[in-house]
Amino acid sequence: MGGWFFAADPDRSFFEQTVYWAPEALPTIVPVRPTLLVGSHAYVRLDLSELTESGLQHAPDGWHAVLHLRGVEHRIWFKEAPLAAGAYVVELPLDRDFDFRADASRRLWRGLKGRPQGAPLHALSGHRRRRVALALRASDARTDGATYREIAKVLLPAHRISARAWPTHEVRNQIIRLVKTGFALIKGGYRTFLRPLSRKK
Incomplete structure (x- = not known):
């Protein structure tokens, strides 16, 4: 359920393991298939020879690879076992995730x-990243029993609010919204990061 075939270890950080996703769950996965070199087309070789075991996994729907090129992660999906180094074409269904x-x-x-790759369409802004982290x-602090005011003292230490002013202060409302947002992310809202909203025309 949830769009993945591979189990992830909940006791290990995301940075300590490779988490794989099915193409229908993560629209930035690139679906490719091998092709014959025909004519004078200069195909760019997709070299998988240096992938480690953690970078290439077999699943019921095919093969999943994670490549790192100049510090940027790329996820690729093959319906059939990939060639170590071959010519490939990309298959792009004309669906809502085409962009x-x-x-x-x-x-x-x-x-x-070997060219600069630029930022992806679904990249989060710095402001949104900070808000998600907060x-x-x-929500973690609230789960551990912290009060809203205790959370505010840690997350927003620049605000010095008296006990009298706290019940109606805007910072209290801000912390409550952050807690609600955090719980919503934990309960499945994080999937919006995997499947960005379709771009408007």
Whole structure:
């Protein structure tokens, strides 16, 4: 359930393990298939020979690879067992995720060519990243029994609010919103980061 085939160890950090996702759950996965070299087309080789076991996994739906090119992570999906080094074409279904797959494909191609890859379409702004981090910290603290005011003292130490002013202070409302946001993320809201909202025309 949830769009993944591989079990992740809940006791290990995301940074300590590779988490794989099915293409239908993560639209930035690039679906590829091998092709014959025909004519004078200069195909960029997709070299998988240096992938470790953790970078290439077999699943019921095919093979999943995670490549790192110039410090940027790229996720690729093969319906059949991939060749160590071969010519490939990208398959882009004309569905709601076309923009994101096309962008991920372009960034993969630029990475293989040794060019700057740029930021992905679904990249979070710095402001949103900070808010998500604060929301998760706030919900964790609340789960551990901290009061809203205790959470505010840790997360927003620049605000010195008297006990008298606290019940109606805007910072109290801000902390409550952060806690609610954190719980919503934990209960499944994090999936919005895997599947960005479709771009408006």
